[in-house]
Amino acid sequence: MINVAVVGFGVVGSGVVELLDKNNRLFSKKIGQEIACKYILDIREFPDSPYADKFVKDFSVIENDPEINVVVETVGGATYAYDYTKRALLAGKHVVSSNKELVATHAPELLSIAREKGVCYLFEASVGGGIPIINPMYHCLAANELNKIVGIMNGTTNYILTKMVKDGITFETALKQAQELGYAERDPSADIDGIDTGRKICILASLAFGRHIHPENVMTKGIRGISLEDIYEADKQGLSVKLLGCAEKTEDGNIEIFVAPCAIPKDHPLANIEDVFNGIMVTGDAIGDCTFYGRGAGKMPTASAVGGDIIDCIKGTEKSSLYWVDADNSAFVRSFDKLDLEYFKNDIVLLKE
């Protein structure tokens, strides 16, 4: 019997609890034994939830229960989530996370603890929502020297840019619509200023290049300054404007990484990815370009990625493990002024391929 504790009962956490319930037979079949959610930790009260009897408020209940095999961390942020994750790993429990901020900042330390304790720290859901990207990139493309990653990794900004060009509305109007539909937060800065994309490209680049790249080392430009005029001019020239996270290994072993609105040709594999969808293109020396495309956010898609990781943890620790070196490799990251970028117009980078 496998017991799971879900920490944080927000959009993703509640999705994971529901998925474990709804597809329980499927989970059990895949791992060869029964599985259930034993605890849910949240500071809020949910007296009407069908899972009301599972709620706890004190993490040490989870930490000290030897029956708990997997802790799912969907708290977000890097304070409580960091503390819970570390304690869970040190207690010899697998941790599955959807928390890009924590992973981008503290993964090397947390992965080292997981390795020492012989458990997994997996975070497929932290990038691209439900789209399988971390596992395929790290495992299926393992025989490749990976050179480049380019992706639309934030659904909110992609929705806004799509609406602007399709409906001819300004950035401000499109943002307001996104907020009304629940796609954007009341404080939309993490999305529209590219911070969220920055964390995600750091996670992928760190795994691909084996060096920890801190989000604060990444040049990040958001989409606040994009005018309808810019978008129309790009459109006329056969280009689409997308907020991209880009990371590339240069021939001298450095890493060029940035987040910026980019104008890309309309036949680029990412050019037709619209609305809240995400798409990520990975380039390796054997495979060439390979693109992964799907729902980059949302309750059940993200729960799907968490669920896959839960099954992976149980089935085989060794094979499932992720790892990158713990050293601070900021020295390898090209500083802003050293990035030899061509601009289409204003702050929009021109990417020709």
Place this chain on the structure above:
Amino acid sequence: MINVAVVGFGVVGSGVVELLDKNNRLFSKKIGQEIACKYILDIREFPDSPYADKFVKDFSVIENDPEINVVVETVGGATYAYDYTKRALLAGKHVVSSNKELVATHAPELLSIAREKGVCYLFEASVGGGIPIINPMYHCLAANELNKIVGIMNGTTNYILTKMVKDGITFETALKQAQELGYAERDPSADIDGIDTGRKICILASLAFGRHIHPENVMTKGIRGISLEDIYEADKQGLSVKLLGCAEKTEDGNIEIFVAPCAIPKDHPLANIEDVFNGIMVTGDAIGDCTFYGRGAGKMPTASAVGGDIIDCIKGTEKSSLYWVDADNSAFVRSFDKLDLEYFKNDIVLLKE
């Protein structure tokens, strides 16, 4: 020290040998020990190859060498390849394959032997060339009830259809060009009659639905009958014509599976996949639609998939294993006349979503 034997020194086999050589340091790092290709089996002579000293002609050399950990089977067909694979697995060696015919026909038996012997039989390269599809679908989407798979899985026919619509040339002319470029065989039947796509959709559907679906149970229509007129008419109506492999689980538990040229809306994720590229869309109850896109054939892309599987074999047998039930489940497959398909024109199926 891990020793690999590559059986068959054709396009894929030679690519695997070269990749093991070129990215040797990468392989070693990933598996934590040294790795080398010890034998190459081919009935032909390659006296000028840099790997000339590795060639053997008798499979029992490989079978009886306890130093061989992994056998890579790129022979093709289901005669010699079947014999070699079975003997390698029975000798307790992992087998990695790019052979869709063998996998589609005999995987249940071969997977059972692998399971008994505690080794892996992996075949990521058998579908979609280098594109990670089997591993992500089977492992990352493991928490989903998978309902549907639709894909462009044959580069030759996709090249021909792309050329017809872009250059305004007939099927016959496009086929001749594909043959001149080496994209199509002199006897192109396996590609253009949909046989190759049929094998691939059988492999994916068997893994997704847990039932062995034999290729001979699949309604298969190829692209021989497609006229330029059909393609232009589709284009005018905002549709693209693609040779698709489609498999869907119906509500009553049956499986609808077929291969046919299909007219799909131009905003469909597969509509803009051109030339020799492949794209596969998988639908699950939690993730929704998720699409994988890249080079579906070719020497190094296919070697990339084989290389990923070699690393997977060594890193963790339990986690890497694939499995589906061994029973003959042809009863679940809807027969031709029971498929409720709508037609666009002639033999072209109309797929609305």
